[in-house]
Amino acid sequence: MDCIFCRIISGEIPSTAVYSDEKVFAFRDINPQAPVHVLVVPREHISSADEIDGENSNAVAAVFEAIPKIAAKEGLTNGYRVVNNCGEDGCQSVKHIHFHLLGGKKLSEKMD
Ligand code: AMP
Ligand code: ZN
Numbered sequence: 001m002d003c004i005f006c007r008i009i010s011g012e013i014p015s016t017a018v019y020s021d022e023k024v025f026a027f028r029d030i031n032p033q034a035p036v037h038v039l040v041v042p043r044e045h046i047s048s049a050d051e052i053d054g055e056n057s058n059a060v061a062a063v064f065e066a067i068p069k070i071a072a073k074e075g076l077t078n079g080y081r082v083v084n085n086c087g088e089d090g091c092q093s094v095k096h097i098h099f100h101l102l103g104g105k106k107l108s109e110k111m112d
Helices: 004-010 057-073
Strands: 019-020 023-027 036-042 082-083 099-103
Touching: 004 023, 004 036, 019 036, 019 057, 036 057, 036 082, 057 099
Parallel strands: none
Antiparallel strands: 019 023, 023 036, 036 099, 082 099
């Protein structure tokens, strides 16, 4: 499958890993938008949030179980933001579901 994040997960494309477990991989965004900007992805290829269903939601749950661990590891003791861009209007550029973990400063109140 020609998916850049699948290739990052497999190690075929290098990344700066910050967390890894059986179901989840997390690595630093190549174009960080905050002092901490980590992409948290399920190892299972799910195209977008719009494709979450009863069959694959365990992979998404695993992502959200990993997020507090990654946040602690990254020193985000004062909070953080988790963002998912979905589809065209959501400006999703990589079609492997991923959650942006942003923090390390007071983030903008604007969401759009
Ligand atoms: P999105 O726009 O929500 O689909 O986010 C895709 C994110 O992936 C962007 O923030 C990019 O900077 C990031 N990205 C793209 N290619 C890589 C890569 N090879 N390594 C790390 N981050 C990447
Ligand atoms: Zn993929």
